[in-house]
Amino acid sequence: MSLVNLAHVCSHLQNASKARLGLTSIPVSKMHVNLMLGLQREGFISSVTLGGTAPPQPFLLQETVDPEAHEEMAQKLAEQPWAAYPVPGSLGRPAGTMLEGREILHDVKVPQNPARRRLWLGLKYWNNEPVLKNMKLVSKPTRRIWLTSEDLGRITRTREAAYVKGLTHPGECMFLTTDRGILEARECVERKLGGMALCRVY
Amino acid sequence: MSVCRPVRCLFASASLPKPPSAPKRSFHASAPRAARKRRAHYPSIKAEDLNLLNQAADTQYPKYDTSETTLLEKRYTPAQIAAIKAAETAIDTRDLVTQSQRRSDPWLLPYEDDLAEVDPVTDHAEKLDIKDIPGNKSFREVNDVERDEAITLLANENLAKLFPDGIPEGEVSEDTVRQLEDAMGTALTQAVLDPRATMRIEDDRVAATLADPRYSMVLPDLPRIENRMVRQTRRLSSEEEEDPRQKRLLQYLDWDKTKLRSIRCKTLVVHGVTNQTRMGKIRSLYYLTIAGNQDGLLGVGEGKSVEPEEGRKQSIMSAIRNMRPVPRYENRTTFGDLEHKVGATKVQLFSRPPGFGLRVQHLIFELARAAGLQDLSARTPRSRNKMNVIKATWEALCNQKLPDEIARARGKKLVDVRKVYYGGSVH
Numbered sequence: 001m002s003l004v005n006l007a008h009v010c011s012h013l014q015n016a017s018k019a020r021l022g023l024t025s026i027p028v029s030k031m032h033v034n035l036m037l038g039l040q041r042e043g044f045i046s047s048v049t050l051g052g053t054a055p056p057q058p059f060l061l062q063e064t065v066d067p068e069a070h071e072e073m074a075q076k077l078a079e080q081p082w083a084a085y086p087v088p089g090s091l092g093r094p095a096g097t098m099l100e101g102r103e104i105l106h107d108v109k110v111p112q113n114p115a116r117r118r119l120w121l122g123l124k125y126w127n128n129e130p131v132l133k134n135m136k137l138v139s140k141p142t143r144r145i146w147l148t149s150e151d152l153g154r155i156t157r158t159r160e161a162a163y164v165k166g167l168t169h170p171g172e173c174m175f176l177t178t179d180r181g182i183l184e185a186r187e188c189v190e191r192k193l194g195g196m197a198l199c200r201v202y
Numbered sequence: 203m204s205v206c207r208p209v210r211c212l213f214a215s216a217s218l219p220k221p222p223s224a225p226k227r228s229f230h231a232s233a234p235r236a237a238r239k240r241r242a243h244y245p246s247i248k249a250e251d252l253n254l255l256n257q258a259a260d261t262q263y264p265k266y267d268t269s270e271t272t273l274l275e276k277r278y279t280p281a282q283i284a285a286i287k288a289a290e291t292a293i294d295t296r297d298l299v300t301q302s303q304r305r306s307d308p309w310l311l312p313y314e315d316d317l318a319e320v321d322p323v324t325d326h327a328e329k330l331d332i333k334d335i336p337g338n339k340s341f342r343e344v345n346d347v348e349r350d351e352a353i354t355l356l357a358n359e360n361l362a363k364l365f366p367d368g369i370p371e372g373e374v375s376e377d378t379v380r381q382l383e384d385a386m387g388t389a390l391t392q393a394v395l396d397p398r399a400t401m402r403i404e405d406d407r408v409a410a411t412l413a414d415p416r417y418s419m420v421l422p423d424l425p426r427i428e429n430r431m432v433r434q435t436r437r438l439s440s441e442e443e444e445d446p447r448q449k450r451l452l453q454y455l456d457w458d459k460t461k462l463r464s465i466r467c468k469t470l471v472v473h474g475v476t477n478q479t480r481m482g483k484i485r486s487l488y489y490l491t492i493a494g495n496q497d498g499l500l501g502v503g504e505g506k507s508v509e510p511e512e513g514r515k516q517s518i519m520s521a522i523r524n525m526r527p528v529p530r531y532e533n534r535t536t537f538g539d540l541e542h543k544v545g546a547t548k549v550q551l552f553s554r555p556p557g558f559g560l561r562v563q564h565l566i567f568e569l570a571r572a573a574g575l576q577d578l579s580a581r582t583p584r585s586r587n588k589m590n591v592i593k594a595t596w597e598a599l600c601n602q603k604l605p606d607e608i609a610r611a612r613g614k615k616l617v618d619v620r621k622v623y624y625g626g627s628v629h
Binding site: 042043044124126127129131168169170171172 | 537538539552553603604605607608609610611612613614616
């Protein structure tokens with residue numbers, strides 16, 4: 001697990017925000033995916049989608065149910081709610097098919113070749129300012145930093161601990177990789193977990 | 203170590219003399235602490251006996267008395283009154299005294315109002331209909347004799363109103379005579395136009411509605427409006443004999459002189475500059491001035507002129523004109539750490555706990571004091587060019603990211619933990 005790729009992702013996200021991009025892509029790895037989901041949970045990015053080299057089709061361009069058909073379906077479901085559940089395969093239909101109310105799953109074309117997969121991120125802007133402005137590594141590829149929950153308690157209260165500066169900027173977040181997955185520092189304090197610091201974001 | 207030793211100790215303890223409770227000889231000249239009688243400087247009274255909190259709560263948030271409850275019953279349904287009573291009993295007034303505070307967030311109402319009175323500007327004026335007139339509404343038109351009598355009576359009344367000190371008699375000047383004639387004409391016209399002159403209403407209450415503005419078809423007088431246009435056209439004695447630059451500034455800011463006097467200005471940078479022309483060097487003076495109201499407004503202005511006083515005035519005026527709001531956390535420090543770069547100068551500002559003070563370099567100190575910041579520390583790790591330090595600090599202070607904005611941008615709820623912990627009574 002090298003942190004070099006993460007460092008590249010950090011600078012790429014900063015650059016993409018400065019360039020006011022709406023959508024950008026990063027290489028896929030388990031750590032990247034989990035970290036980006038953490039960023040989405042904290043509200044820094046709007047969407048995380050696995051895709052290929054081309055960006056995934058925007059929601060508006062994808063096939064949708066037209067409003068009339070939607071209305072009809074809603075009426076029918078209101079009368080016969082059981083139609084929303086799959087029927088057993090005795091009546092000539094294959095098992096598991098639903099009569100109505102099928103969820104539309106937009107198929108995102110993910111290449112078979114994992115090397116060609118990319119993680120597509122939607123960036124956020126507010127009041128003409130990027131929401132994610134600064135993203136920096138805490139642990140470095142040559143110097144990992146592990147923090148205990150006590151250290152994290154101090155850091156989240158803006159004090160320095162274990163040579164890591166406190167979270168002094170308003171709304172600053174730090175992400176750590178723990179044995180329960182990639183979590184935000186405050187969440188770690190809440191669950192009394194320690195871990196390896198990855199990056200700080202504000 | 204012998205096994206029977208504890209036993210021996212037990213046996214021995216009975217025969218041994220007990221050590222004296224107090225040492226026989228004191229090593230100090232003064233009496234030991236326990237021997238001195240401890241007396242308080244004042245008699246101690248329990249908080250419950252003092253009853254101050256209860257008194258304060260009762261005076262600030264009094265209970266409804268019977269007259270008020272009867273008024274409420276007229277206005278509200280029994281269900282609403284039950285809700286009001288439940289709300290009154292649910293909140294302890296002592297908690298209101300100790301814990302409640304005024305809102306200070308950016309989304310508070312722009313005015314202070316308990317909605318108890320009708321405000322002529324924000325509220326609609328109360329209007330009453332013909333159906334609201336009590337009693338018999340019939341009237342009859344008067345005959346000529348009655349009308350003349352009524353007009354005489356009303357004209358006399360009106361004249362008495364115009365001359366409250368009595369009509370001037372005896373030898374009077376021409377001006378007074380003309381004034382008297384004018385007044386008599388006015389009084390007579392008013393009397394002729396008065397509805398009481400032409401009709402007779404039986405019911406006194408109905409007659410009284412004629413004078414009630416709530417029944418009037420015409421809207422009531424517009425309230426005095428305080429706005430920029432009105433203020434500019436109005437003349438105040440305090441606005442006289444002032445230099446045109448200050449006058450323009452006041453018009454621009456929409457202020458009056460007294461407000462301008464509360465602004466603190468300080469010139470922080472002065473140096474000579476030269477313009478090399480083919481005629482030779484033209485020397486002039488550059489001024490950089492800061493202005494602030496010590497309550498969250500801060501401006502920086504520059505001025506340059508051959509005349510020193512002229513340049514200084516220019517810089518002061520532009521500083522006041524450039525004043526921008528500085529958001530302050532608890533009215534004392536910044537929202538988190540700030541960093542700003544102007545040219546080769548980088549300024550880092552750090553928010554600090556209450557009572558920390560302004561431990562910053564002199565230029566940033568002046569800016570912080572003018573803006574009303576009390577707890578701050580700062581670093582200028584790179585170039586310390588005076589002008590750039592001032593500009594960078596000013597821009598950093600003015601362009602802070604507020605927690606509310608961050609919360610909205612991220613779609614998360616952010617809570618000020620300090621405010622919650624201290625129950626909001628932090629400043």
